[in-house]
Amino acid sequence: MAELLQLLIYGIVTGGIYALGAIGISLIFAILRFAHFAHGDLMTVGAYLALSAAAILGLPLGGAFALAALLTAGIAVLIDRLLYRRLRASGAVVLLISSFGVALILRSLVQLLWGPETQVYETAITPPWRLGELRIRPVHVAILTICLLLVSALHLFLTRSRTGKAMRAMADDPDLARVSGIATERVVVWTWLLGGGLAALAGMFLALDTRLHPLLGWNVLLPLFAAALVGGIGNVYGAIAGGLVLGVASELSTLVLPAVYKPAVAFAAIVVVLVVRPRGLLGGR
Amino acid sequence: MTLLVAHGLRGGYGGVDILQGVDLRVAPxxxxxxxxxxxxxKSTAMKAIFGLVRLRAGRVVFDQREITGLPPERLVPLGLAYVPQERNVFPSLTVEENLEMGAYVRRDDIRPDMERVFALFPVLAERRRQRAGTMSGGERQMVAIGRALMTRPRLLLLDEPTAGLSPRFVDLLFERIRAINREGVAILMVEQNAKKALAMADRGVVLVGGANRFEDAGPAVLAHPDIAEMFLGGA
Amino acid sequence: MELVGLASFLVFFLTLAGIYALVTLGLNVQWGFSGQFNIGIAGFWAIGAYTAAILDTPASPFHLGGFAMPFWVGALAATLLAAAVAFLVGVICVDLRTDYLAIATIGIGEIIRLVLKNEEWLTNGVRGIAGIPRLFEALGRSGQALAFLGFVLLAILLVYALVERAARSPWGRVQRAIRDEELAVAACGRDVRRFRLESFVLGSAIMGFAGAVHAHFVGFISPEAFDPLFTTFLVWVMLVVGGSGNNRGAILGAFLVWAIWSLAQFATAYLPLAWAGRAGALRVLLVGVLLQLVLLWRPQGLLPERPPPPVVRRDA
Known part of the structure; x- marks a missing residue:
């Protein structure tokens, strides 16, 4: 029982991290209509930028994270302006191939600038809190708290602000958004800012929980897509729920599967959703 | 004085010209x-006016201003609004949010216009917090038209607003469309319910094979024997 | 001496490029013909390589077998097993939309990689399988290399003839029609699912065969010997550069991109020592940029797809 609860805690933390990445994938998929294969590598870039922000500028980790998230958001917009925007007329598949290439470009840049070896953030080592048989790591509490705050802020942005509503409208139906006079390119820029920033934070939290390495983000791309699909493409709340489902499911899978086969859970989730319920569990496009 | 002049429209999707030289005029x-x-x-002509179909030839002038090929986001601020036949609401947005999105181009106070839409379609006021995707086809059509009215357009393009609706809704919707028109909004409408639509129209235009075939006052088109037989299913 | 070195490098280069050309032809059957997006290429390649390795090596305590079979048995089994796995995957996945299939195939490639890495009884895990016999050993070192190159070129010719025939047959026409207008084909009463499955299986079988050839060329394989994601990516760049849908383009793209890759290898050899460990990343960056440039300025590739000549119906 304790083991199950412990895994559940790990799963929720992983799920919160997945959710941050899956939100961007889901929004980009709905608004720009393509599967963004470089999303995992945006996470990696963000995580490494935070490493340098802390090392070079001497920022505390919180400040380094904030700065790196902003920088990554800017990089995401830049990639869109340089490549994706010019390829938009060529269709979703060309964008997909291009983003696959961007994934490799970002990954090799990370290797060039930061080297291929594994690194860690410098943090004070704090012993886990004990709650009966359960062990709770302070860093997990911090990650989960920030995830909750971010998701709440996102909720306010999407339901209260004009741009946020336009983003949801465009995720619902990009053609109708255009017909309504919504400045679609502006919404696209916001989508990349949001998706890039959240991806960077997801990358940093993942690196904080584990370690930094150049494949950090690519290795979770599959669960991120799975989370977006489970939640229904274009449905932000679905992506959050999907992230939690995937996080918990892959942790619990270690009860029955060797831990090395965790990625199979994401694959199974994708197949089940696509074959059984193509619109996702919570509905979407 | 005309509000909209579309002249010699040619174009379509891919390599095929669906429009073979269509002329349309709408007075204020x-x-x-x-x-x-x-x-x-019919629908292609509307889309061409609204910049959604690439024109190979022809011109569109709105209020003395050339708008040929302008994208929708440039047309809405000029006073044009378009309601597509299908997929014309944002399903996951509430009724109120749908109306707000119609007013996206505006920066001033939109509440009076929202109240105007609610006065026109009282059922929407009751359901302002309901998601549009959960509403019936007729109610969705009201949301769609309401959304288009939020910019106070001078010309409203409606693509088959009553398609697939029950007869009760068809009559209600026609009556509302007429009310909108009486407030001074010019309307260009494609309609399958030709009899009812022509009966209330100032003018009817008959398109065949991507070209103008016939044009007259609405009821006169209805009365024309050939037209009646050809397109209105006799009877 | 220099000349001999250059000649033997050229043979080595052409052989590897040729193996890539086989894989690219396989991808062209899936993507160029019927528009199926496969990011699990390295997985099918690896299935072929491991099947041949396990069957053709002498008995070993480190992994299943080996069974010391002749090359042709291993190659045939590699082709069939890759086809069988593709069939299983295809039954579940071929109905998916292009982008969803792409996502699903990441998972397939990943799972294949994990199995090869972790099932030590089968594959010796990360330590890999060594001692895969080379072909034409009787011919001496340089004769062997030349003969192998000849064999690879012959294989390309045969596979090219096969897929070109397939592309021009009614079967190939249906494939392209499915790619361009799936609904219309379905409306004509064609079993879209079956056609898609067939091209997915055929393409994967070719990749499996190429894997067997590759295993016998390098003599040693391991899960990390080649970066699976990068292999997949390189094959994609080859097809896009050469021209999707054009079999000659696929071959041209493979040789050209492999040439660029090899030249970059020479160039990065001159990097300062501190950067030597990062030369690989620099080359990947180069190929990534190349892909973007092609997509932006020549999306149809060097040899664009040509519509096949119209069919003259004799029975009408």
Missing amino acids: GELVVIVGPNGAG
Whole structure:
């Protein structure tokens, strides 16, 4: 029982991290209509930028994270302006191939600038809190708290602000958004800012929980897509729920599967959703 | 004085020209109905005016201003609004949010216009917090038209607003469309319910094979023996 | 001496490029013909390589077998097993939309990689399988290399003839029609699912065969010997550069991109020592940029797809 609860805690933390990445994938998929294969590598870039922000500028980790998230958001917009925007007329598949290439470009840049070896953030080592048989790591509490705050802020942005509503409208139906006079390119820029920033934070939290390495983000791309699909493409709340489902499911899978086969859970989730319920569990496009 | 002049429209999707030289004119405050058999290019003509179909030839002038080929986001601020036949609401947005999105181009106070839409379609006021995707086809059509009215357009393009609706809704919707028109909004409408639509139209335009075939006052089109037989299913 | 070195490098280069050309032809069957997006290429390649390795090596305590079979048995089994796995995957996945299939195939490639890495009884895990016999050993070192190159070129010719025939047959026409207008084909009463499955299986079988050839060329394989994601990516760049849908383009793209890759290898050899460890990343960056440039300025590739000549119906 304790083991199950412990895994559940790990799963929720992983799920919160997945959710941050899956939100961007889901929004980009709905608004720009393509599967963004470089999303995992945006996470990696963000995580490494935070490493340098802390090392070079001497920022505390919180400040380094904030700065790196902003920088990554800017990089995401830049990639869109340089490549994706010019390829938009060529269709979703060309964008997909291009983003696959961007994934490799970002990954090799990370290797060039930061080297291929594994690194860690410098943090004070704090012993886990004990709650009966359960062990709770302070860093997990911090990650989960920030995830909750971010998701709440996102909720306010999407339901209260004009741009946020336009983003949801465009995720619902990009053609109708255009017909309504919504400045679609502006919404696209916001989508990349949001998706890039959240991806960077997801990358940093993942690196904080584990370690930094150049494949950090690519290795979770599959669960991120799975989370977006489970939640229904274009449905932000679905992506959050999907992230939690995937996080918990892959942790619990270690009860029955060797831990090395965790990625199979994401694959199974994708197949089940696509074959059984193509619109996702919570509905979407 | 005309509000909209579309002249010699040619174009379509891919390499095929669906429009083979269509002319359309709408005067301020006028209600014009386009009828014709399937594949005549009625919807395509509307989309071409609204910048959604690439034109190979022809011009579109709105309020003395050339708008040929302008994208929708440039047309909405000029006073044009368009309601597509299908997929014309944002399903996951509430009724109120749908109306707000219609007013996206505006920066001033939109509440009076929202109240105007609610006065026109009281059922929407009751359901302002309901998601549009959960509403019936007729109610969705009201949301769609309401959304288009939020910019106070001078010309409203309606693509088959009553398609697939129950007769009760068809009559209600026609009556509302007429009310909108009486407030001074010019309307260009494609409609399958040709009899009812032509009966209330100032002018009817018959399109066949992507070209103008016939044009007259609405009821006169209805009365024309050939037209009646050809497109209105006799009877 | 220099000349001999250059000649033997050229043979080595052409052989590897040729193996890539086989894989690219396989991808062209899936993507160029019927528009199926496969990001699990390295997985099918690896299935072929491991099947041949396990069957053709002498008995070993480190992994299943080996069974010391002749090359042709291993190659045939590699082709069939890759086809069988593709069939299983295809039954579940071929109905998916292009982008969803792409996502699903990441998972397939990943799972294949994990199995090869972790099932030590089968594959010796990360330590890999060594001692895969080379072909034409009787011919001496340089004769062997030349003969192998000849064999690879012959294989390309045969596979090219096969897929070109397939592309021009009614079967190939249906494939392209499915790619361009799936609904219309379905409306004509064609079993879209079956056609898609067939091209997915055929393409994967070719990749499996190429894997067997590759295993016998390098003599040693391991899960990390080649970066699976990068292999997949390189094959994609080859097809896009050469021209999707054009079999000659696929071959041209493979040789050209492999040439660029090899030249970059020479160039990065001159990097300062501190950067030597990062030369690989620099080359990947180069190929990534190349892909973007092609997509932006020549999306149809060097040899664009040509519509096949119209069919003259004799029975009409």
